[in-house]
Amino acid sequence: MTTNIQPRLTQVFRFVRCSYADGVAELVYAFDHGEELIERVRFPQAPALPASHQAAFDAALRMLHLIAGVSYYKAGVPPRIEVAGGPLDDATADLLDALYLHGLAEFAYRNGLDLRGRIAFPRGAAAQPAAKALNLPQRTLVPIGGGKDSLVAVEAIKSIGGEATAVWVGNSPLIAACAERTGLPMLNIQRELAPGLFELNRLGAWNGHIPVTAVNSAILAVAALLYGYDSIAFANERSASAATLEYEGQLVNHQWSKGYVFEQLLGDWLHQHVAADLTYCSLLRPYSELAVTRAFAKLTPYFDAFSSCNRNFKLLGPKPADRWCGQCPKCHFVFLALAPFLAKPRLLSIFGRNLLDDENLAAGFDALLEYQDHKPFECVGEGAEARAAMFALSQRPEWQEDALVNRFRNEILPQLDASELALEPWLQASGEHRIPARLLPALAIFA
Numbered sequence: 001m002t003t004n005i006q007p008r009l010t011q012v013f014r015f016v017r018c019s020y021a022d023g024v025a026e027l028v029y030a031f032d033h034g035e036e037l038i039e040r041v042r043f044p045q046a047p048a049l050p051a052s053h054q055a056a057f058d059a060a061l062r063m064l065h066l067i068a069g070v071s072y073y074k075a076g077v078p079p080r081i082e083v084a085g086g087p088l089d090d091a092t093a094d095l096l097d098a099l100y101l102h103g104l105a106e107f108a109y110r111n112g113l114d115l116r117g118r119i120a121f122p123r124g125a126a127a128q129p130a131a132k133a134l135n136l137p138q139r140t141l142v143p144i145g146g147g148k149d150s151l152v153a154v155e156a157i158k159s160i161g162g163e164a165t166a167v168w169v170g171n172s173p174l175i176a177a178c179a180e181r182t183g184l185p186m187l188n189i190q191r192e193l194a195p196g197l198f199e200l201n202r203l204g205a206w207n208g209h210i211p212v213t214a215v216n217s218a219i220l221a222v223a224a225l226l227y228g229y230d231s232i233a234f235a236n237e238r239s240a241s242a243a244t245l246e247y248e249g250q251l252v253n254h255q256w257s258k259g260y261v262f263e264q265l266l267g268d269w270l271h272q273h274v275a276a277d278l279t280y281c282s283l284l285r286p287y288s289e290l291a292v293t294r295a296f297a298k299l300t301p302y303f304d305a306f307s308s309c310n311r312n313f314k315l316l317g318p319k320p321a322d323r324w325c326g327q328c329p330k331c332h333f334v335f336l337a338l339a340p341f342l343a344k345p346r347l348l349s350i351f352g353r354n355l356l357d358d359e360n361l362a363a364g365f366d367a368l369l370e371y372q373d374h375k376p377f378e379c380v381g382e383g384a385e386a387r388a389a390m391f392a393l394s395q396r397p398e399w400q401e402d403a404l405v406n407r408f409r410n411e412i413l414p415q416l417d418a419s420e421l422a423l424e425p426w427l428q429a430s431g432e433h434r435i436p437a438r439l440l441p442a443l444a445i446f447a
């Protein structure tokens, strides 16, 4: 495929159309009057949609079109956005303005762009009457990401006998293996980005991080209506709401669409515009990363299958030879966050090496501790919880002689306030969440 435009010079980003037939959603975009960029999402063995669900489905599909556009919009960030079908109501435009601004904040920061005042979805349509309940079956889609968080969510729901399906987007064999290990029924949805995007990348498009959890969330909202589920339970922890850094008055959070603000925006929007009985929530929202790793440390059957290392999940290019590359911030953080809760030999057998005894990794761990650096642009816990984990290790004989723990004790610890280093406060739940009453007993897994 060839394309006839220079993405950075474009004036308009157009949401051209979206459609659904025979299990395939087509999401179509274009810059100016350039070639169409068509993303396809394939829902396997999708049953026929009951007529009573059609309006809800159309609303969810349109939202998926609008949200998934973020991958393409970022290639050019032109000054104008046009939406087929006319302007949006305020709630829809508010959600999208927020998602594109905050979900692309890391992209903007790293490219030296300022998107404030640039992103404005067309608005002005009258608000719709509130959506009715569709009597959706009481069962839950549990998205699987291949890492520890979603597996904790799965086991939490299994522990109360909740009816659930392990669902994932894309074709990662690692995620498929984790989903299989859960023993739950499985659903694998395929997503094909428009090939024209990679061509635009080659032509010098802007590129960078996008809020992919929002895209997966919108795909799963469509899936919930197609297959009949009343709830979608993500595994986004409390720590995901904390910003990575602040820059010229703007908070930049790599994990913005995993955060609580986005969860509230999309959850409310789905209630209002799609179905009053469709719940979108995160089962892990009350908990920090450390509370989640403590719960995961008991789930031994997953130890030889899971990986949190995002290098496994690239669409293009080679994957790491090992499930844990050992070099990236996710590998470093998960090693550190599991260490207080697992016997040391067990942890080393998961990673195949001792990352805390490798002086070459000092800078990587310093960034996690927010020592002489900011938190990495990755899905890692807060600096303060990384410091609490490192402090706990520095008090344990089996860890304290390892190179980076020893360095922490001698060099970093004397500069810290000891009263802020306890592990226990990180293990407490907060009250901020949207988990429905039916699933609340599942949180006993954190006891």
Ligand SMILES: CC(=O)N[C@H]1[C@@H](OP(=O)(O)OP(=O)(O)OC[C@H]2O[C@@H](n3ccc(=O)[nH]c3=O)[C@H](O)[C@@H]2O)O[C@H](CO)[C@@H](O)[C@@H]1O[C@H](C)C(=O)N[C@@H](C)C(=O)N[C@@H](CCC(=O)O)C(=O)O
Pocket: 071, 072, 193, 197, 201, 207, 208, 209, 210, 211, 212, 213, 214, 215, 254, 255, 256, 257, 258, 310, 311, 312, 313, 314, 315, 316, 317, 378, 379, 380
């Ligand atoms: C796997 C990964 O981390 N990919 C990021 C990486 O992409 P890269 O160029 O190295 O390779 P590919 O993943 O093969 O992607 C090729 C290009 O495709 C475009 N693209 C891909 C997926 C997509 O949904 N939209 C896209 O536009 C893009 O142009 C790629 O270059 O670096 C990219 C640039 O910084 C990132 O955009 C890729 O991140 C993926 C979207 C991704 O799935 N990342 C997740 C592992 C991730 O970051 N999850 C976050 C969730 C945060 C949130 O708010 O949702 C997390 O775990 O914290």
Ligand SMILES: Nc1ncnc2c1ncn2[C@@H]1O[C@H](COP(=O)(O)OP(=O)(O)OP(=O)(O)O)[C@@H](O)[C@H]1O
Pocket: 142, 143, 144, 145, 146, 147, 148, 149, 150, 151, 167, 168, 169, 170, 175, 213, 216, 233, 234, 235, 236, 258, 307, 308, 309, 379
């Ligand atoms: N390919 C995917 N399909 C569906 N959901 C996904 C996918 N990748 C990630 N998710 C979901 O997005 C949320 C955030 O992903 P995240 O990577 O933090 O979780 P994880 O892989 O379970 O754990 P870890 O933090 O150890 O990587 C989780 O609910 C996860 O299940």
